[in-house]
Amino acid sequence: MRHVEPLRHSIRLSMLTILLAGVGLAAVASERTSEIRLPDSARFPESVTSVSDGTLFVSSIADGGVLKITGDGEVATSFLKSGDHGTRSTFGVLADEKRGTLWVASNDATAIGAKGPTTTEGGWVKAFDLATGALTQSIRLPGEKALANDFVLDAQGALYVTNTFAPQILRLRPGAAEFEIFVEDEALKKGLDGIAFGLDGNLYVNTFLGGELFRIEVKDGTAGPIKKLETTRPLKFPDALRTFKDGFLMVEGSGALSRVTVAGAVARIEPIREFAGPTGLTVAGDRIWVAEGQLGRLSPLAKGGGAAPSFHLRSIPVD
Structure with missing residues (x-):
């Protein structure tokens, strides 16, 4: 854990230097539902996920909780109220519709300027029933310092989570009560963030601070060699990967939503559109939805610097 304190310091500084473009529970949608303004109770969204009917679920670093927005973008309600079940700042959210579960990452994000609604320490992963919102599982990440960031599921229903405060990818097998370390390697020490399985069955992750993209070979449920991929352009604060x-698809805190295709050891990065500090994305039907987290405004705002910006989900058609 010797990398935790330098990493926390680096994350804090990086959040301050990102350059970004740019009540109640009623979401405001445009005529074509290509834009949804989030309520003031859901500032600094970190992640967004969706189910087959187009319903969106959005987390919040500043305020915690999870917002649920109907497929037409007209109604927003609290799926998870701020601070409920000991949750704090919410990061990754992932809907597992097959098993009727919404996975939510909850963390002490004080290191990046977000105190959150409670004083719960550490990094946690919590499972909720998609239909009722009932808490079904609550598991703390191992280690003194941990931050649960993003999720992916494998074909067997095992959950993988990136630990941003340690070079770890953790796995929770179906029915398990504790995480196991799936991968731990110094190559991944620069702030693990986005995670996704490729069509080749291998696992792909990026690092927020390092601007890196890695492929981790997976065979029969076991991690193999880790390969840092060459990218056709530099990455700046890469975040969600789907x-x-x-x-x-991948977003970067500096603004870009891009297509990523991998051939051998090279990842081709093709920008699609620019957004205001994007942090999360999901594909819902024929649209790609992007959460504009604007994390570069987080620490200055916490210190009383300037007015709070508005926050949006924005979408573009799937090509």
Whole structure:
């Protein structure tokens, strides 16, 4: 754990230097539902996920909780109220519709300027029933310092989570009560963030601070060699990573939503659109939804610097 304190310091500084473009529970949607303004109770969204009817679920670093938005973008309600079940700042959210579960990452994010609604320490992963919102599982990440960031599921229903405060990818097998370390390697020490399985069955992750993209070979449920991929352009604060068609979609805190295709040791990065500090994405039907987290405004705002910006989900058509 000797990398934790330097990493926390680096994360804090990096959040301050990102350059970004740019009540109640009623979400405001445009005519074409290509834009949804989030309520003031859901500031600094970190992640967004969706189910087959287009319903969206959005987390919040500043305020915690999880917002649920109907597929037409007209109604927003609290799926998880701020601070409920000991949750704090919420990060990754992932809907597992097959098993009726919403996975939620909850963390002490004080290191990046977000105190959150409670004083719960550490990094946690919590499972909720998609239909009722009932808490079904609550598991703390191992280690004194941990931050549960993003999720992916394998074909057997095992959950994988990136630990941003340690070079670890953790796995929770179906029915298990504790995480196991799936991968731990110094190559991944620069702030693990986005995670996704490729069509080749291997695991792909990026590092927020390092601007890196890695492939981890997976065979019969066991991790193999780790390969840092060459990218066709530098990455700036890469965040959410999602499987899409023959490759991936990825957002970067500096603004870009891009297509990512991998051939051998090279990842081709093709920008699609720019957003205001994007942090999360999901594909819902024929649209790609992006959460504009604007994390570069987080620490200055916490210190009383400037007015709070508005926060949005924005979407573009799937090509």
